[in-house]
Amino acid sequence: MKSRRALVLVLLAAGLAAAVLLAVGAGAVRVPPLSLLRLAAYHLGFRGVGLPPQQEVTILLLIRLPRVLAALLVGAALAAGGVVMQGLFRNPMASPDILGVSTGGSLGAVTAIATGLAGASPLFLPALAVAGALAAAFLIYAISSYRGKTSLLFVVLAGLAISSFFNGLVSAILLFARQYEVSQFIFWTMGGFDGRTWRQVLLALPVLVPGLAVMALFARELNLLALGEEGAQSLGLGVETAKRILLAATAAVAGVAISISGPVGFVGLLIPHLFRLLVGPDHRVLLPASILGGALFLILCDLAGRTLAPPFEIRVGIITAVLGSPYFLFLILRAQRRGLHRG
Amino acid sequence: MAEPSPELLRTQSLGFAIDGREILRGVSLGVRAGEFVGLIGPNGAGKTTLLRLLLGGLRPTAGEVLLKGRPLSRIGVRERARTTAYLSQEEVSPFAFPVLDLVLMGRYPHRGRLERERESDLEKARRALSYVGLSGFEERYFHELSGGERQLVLFARVLAQETELLLLDEPTSNLDIRHQDLFFSMALELTREGKAVVACVHDLDVASRYCSRLVLLDRGRVAADGSPGEVLKPEILDPVFETSTMVTPNAATGSLSVSVMPRCWPGEGPRVHLIGGAGSAVNLTRELNRLGYRVSGGIAHEFDADHTLWRNLRLPSRVVGAFQRISAQDVEQAASLVEEADLTVLASFPIGPGNVENLRLAARARRLVILTGGPEDPPRTFFSEEGRALFGELQARSRLSDYARLQREMEEGSIQTPWPR
Numbered sequence: 001m002k003s004r005r006a007l008v009l010v011l012l013a014a015g016l017a018a019a020v021l022l023a024v025g026a027g028a029v030r031v032p033p034l035s036l037l038r039l040a041a042y043h044l045g046f047r048g049v050g051l052p053p054q055q056e057v058t059i060l061l062l063i064r065l066p067r068v069l070a071a072l073l074v075g076a077a078l079a080a081g082g083v084v085m086q087g088l089f090r091n092p093m094a095s096p097d098i099l100g101v102s103t104g105g106s107l108g109a110v111t112a113i114a115t116g117l118a119g120a121s122p123l124f125l126p127a128l129a130v131a132g133a134l135a136a137a138f139l140i141y142a143i144s145s146y147r148g149k150t151s152l153l154f155v156v157l158a159g160l161a162i163s164s165f166f167n168g169l170v171s172a173i174l175l176f177a178r179q180y181e182v183s184q185f186i187f188w189t190m191g192g193f194d195g196r197t198w199r200q201v202l203l204a205l206p207v208l209v210p211g212l213a214v215m216a217l218f219a220r221e222l223n224l225l226a227l228g229e230e231g232a233q234s235l236g237l238g239v240e241t242a243k244r245i246l247l248a249a250t251a252a253v254a255g256v257a258i259s260i261s262g263p264v265g266f267v268g269l270l271i272p273h274l275f276r277l278l279v280g281p282d283h284r285v286l287l288p289a290s291i292l293g294g295a296l297f298l299i300l301c302d303l304a305g306r307t308l309a310p311p312f313e314i315r316v317g318i319i320t321a322v323l324g325s326p327y328f329l330f331l332i333l334r335a336q337r338r339g340l341h342r343g
Numbered sequence: 344m345a346e347p348s349p350e351l352l353r354t355q356s357l358g359f360a361i362d363g364r365e366i367l368r369g370v371s372l373g374v375r376a377g378e379f380v381g382l383i384g385p386n387g388a389g390k391t392t393l394l395r396l397l398l399g400g401l402r403p404t405a406g407e408v409l410l411k412g413r414p415l416s417r418i419g420v421r422e423r424a425r426t427t428a429y430l431s432q433e434e435v436s437p438f439a440f441p442v443l444d445l446v447l448m449g450r451y452p453h454r455g456r457l458e459r460e461r462e463s464d465l466e467k468a469r470r471a472l473s474y475v476g477l478s479g480f481e482e483r484y485f486h487e488l489s490g491g492e493r494q495l496v497l498f499a500r501v502l503a504q505e506t507e508l509l510l511l512d513e514p515t516s517n518l519d520i521r522h523q524d525l526f527f528s529m530a531l532e533l534t535r536e537g538k539a540v541v542a543c544v545h546d547l548d549v550a551s552r553y554c555s556r557l558v559l560l561d562r563g564r565v566a567a568d569g570s571p572g573e574v575l576k577p578e579i580l581d582p583v584f585e586t587s588t589m590v591t592p593n594a595a596t597g598s599l600s601v602s603v604m605p606r607c608w609p610g611e612g613p614r615v616h617l618i619g620g621a622g623s624a625v626n627l628t629r630e631l632n633r634l635g636y637r638v639s640g641g642i643a644h645e646f647d648a649d650h651t652l653w654r655n656l657r658l659p660s661r662v663v664g665a666f667q668r669i670s671a672q673d674v675e676q677a678a679s680l681v682e683e684a685d686l687t688v689l690a691s692f693p694i695g696p697g698n699v700e701n702l703r704l705a706a707r708a709r710r711l712v713i714l715t716g717g718p719e720d721p722p723r724t725f726f727s728e729e730g731r732a733l734f735g736e737l738q739a740r741s742r743l744s745d746y747a748r749l750q751r752e753m754e755e756g757s758i759q760t761p762w763p764r
Contacts, residue, residue, distance in 0.1 A: 090437050217457065224448055226436040233400055235504070236424030236452030281438030 005285045012292035023303045024064040070196040071302045072295040077257035079294025081250045082268030087222035095268035096254035100136035103166040105258030108132025126259035133255025191262035191317030211253035219283040266324025348376040358405030367563040379534045381544045381554035388560040390543040424452035428501040431512040443481040449503030471502035491522030511542035527553040552598040575599045612636040616684035621721040622648035623690035639680045669700040691716025695726035702733040711741035
C-alpha cells in the first residue's frame, strides 16, 4: 500500500509535467513542447541552448503559460477544497460547489463587475470573489451549527438554500446589467480560462500557497474527524477550532480559484473521490494526490476545450460538467447499492 | 485494609441544563483507580450526558468536574486525551480506513501536532490489536468487519491511547453475548491493572457481573451509589424504573440478575393443574402460561423451584414447608384445584414418604396425563413400596405422554380433547 501510494504520487507529478508541456504546445499556433524547455533552460542560465523564435516566446509567455498555470492552480485548489470538505463533513458527496462556496464567489465577482469596482482596481474582483465565497461558507456553517455541533444534513440543506439564493441574486444583477457587461457575466456563470493573464495567476498565489499549506498541516486532523466529532475530540483534537480553520482555508482557496476561472463544477467532487479509490482515505496522501490530480485534470479539460472544435473554444466549465455529471450519477447509484463506504 | 487509591475523577454537585430544562442535578461522585463504575438507570435518566460531562465534550451548567484534582475546564483537550479515553456505540467512518490506521489514531494525543508517528507508536497499536485478539487484521478495512470486530478495533484504539481513565457509553449494546463478554472482561482486566472505567450500561445483569460499583441515575439525580449488591434491590430499582422487579443470583455466575416481574393476565384457556417437585414442572408451567392456559400447581415444598415460579407468577398453588411430609389433610385442601382442572399433569420427580400423597392427589383428577421424564428431568424414583403401588394404579387410568407430545398438543390446543379411558 505504502509503495503504491508513492508510485501514484510520482506518476501524477510526471503526468502533470507532461500535461503542462503538451498544453503549452497545443493551440491555433503549434509550439513544440521543447520550446518551453529551451526557454526555461535559457532563463536558468544555460545560454547555450539558445532562445526559441520570438513569436513562440511571445505565445508561450503571454498566452499559453499563464493560461495553463491558471488551470493548474484552479484544479489544485478545487480538488484540495473538495478533499477538505469531504473529510470535514464526513461525506464523500461534499464539495466546495455543493457547499455554496462557488456561488458565493460568483456573486462576489458579479457584484464587483456590476458596481464598476472591478474596473477601478484589478484587486477588487478577486477580493470580492473571495469575500463572497467566505460569506457563503460561514453562512452555511452558522446555520448548520447549533450548540457547538455542525449537522451534516443541515450543511447540505443550508448549502442548497444559500446556493439558490446567491444564484438568484446573480441572475437579478444580470437583469439590470448593461449590454457590454453581459459577456463578462457569462464568464461568471460558466467558467473558463480564456484571456487569463499573469495578473490573475500572481494575485492568486499568495492565498493559494498558504491555504493549501494549512490544509496539508491538518491532514492528520482530517483523518481523526472521520471518527466523528465526538471521537476526534476525545482523542485530543479541538474540533471546533479545526473546523473553523479548515472551512476558512477552503473558502479562501476555492474563492481565489473561482476568481481566476469562474465557477468550474465537479472538480472538487470528482477528483477527491477518484483518488480515495486509488490511494485510500488517509489525507496525508489523499490531499497531495488530489492536488496533483486536480491540476492535471483541469489542464487536460482546458486543453480538450481548446482543441476539440477549433476555432471554437468549449468552456472548461462545460467540459467538467459533461464529464462530472455522469460520474456523479454513477457514484449516487453505486452508493445506493453498496453504501457510502468505499471512495 | 489497603490505603484507598487516589481519586482520578471527582464531580462536585454537577448539573446540566438545556434551555432551563434540567438533565442532571447535584451529581457528586468520586472515581478511584481500579474501580469499574457502571452508570445505570432508565432511558433519559442522564447517563450519557453525565459521561459527556466527565469527558469534557459538554460543559456543566453547574458544579465542576475535577480530573486528578484539576478543573477539567482548565485542562487542554490534548492533555485531557492523554488521561481520558472515550468509546461510544459503534462509530462507522464513511471512508475506508485500514484497521491499523484507526488504532494508530489513539496515539494522536501523545505526539506533537506535526510529529510523525514513531516505531514505538506502531508497536503499541499492534500490541493493542493483538490484546483484543485481532492480530492479522491490520490491513483489513474497518467497515468490512462485523459489528463485534469493529467495537474490538475501537477498544484497541482506546488501549493504544494509554489513559488512566476509560469512559464507555453503552459499548456493547449492538454486540452478541460472546463479544459483550469479551469486551467487558477486557475492561475488567484493565481495572485490575489500576485503570478506572466508567461505563453506561443498559443491561443490569451485565452491570452487576462486571462492575465493582453501580451508580443509579433517576431523572438526572443519583438515586443510589454502591456495590451491585447494595444498589440492585427491588425497593431501590422499582420506583426508578417504575416497574416491579425481582433480583436473584444468576445460576451460572453468582452475580445478580434483575428480572421484571411478570404481569398477571388471567388466561382464558382450559384449566391445567400441575403436580411437580424438584423443579420438574418449571418448563411446563412456562409453556402453558405462555399459551394462555389457566395453570394451578401443587402440592409443592417451599423453596422448591416449582413453587418459587408458581408464587412469582401468582398462580393458584398449594405449598407445605420445606422437607415437611405432605399430609392427607393437605391433599383435601388441594383437591379442589385438581378436581376443577380440565387436565392434570403429573410431572416426573422422585417419590418418597414426603410427597407420596401427591399421587393420591393425582388420583382425584378428572383427566390425568403422566409425563414420562426426559433426560433433563429428575428421575421418577420410588423410595417406598406404597409409592410404587399407587403409581401402578394411576397408570391404569391415565395416559402416558412425553414432553414433546404434550407440548405439541398444547400448541395445537388438542390437549383437552377427550381420549378413551
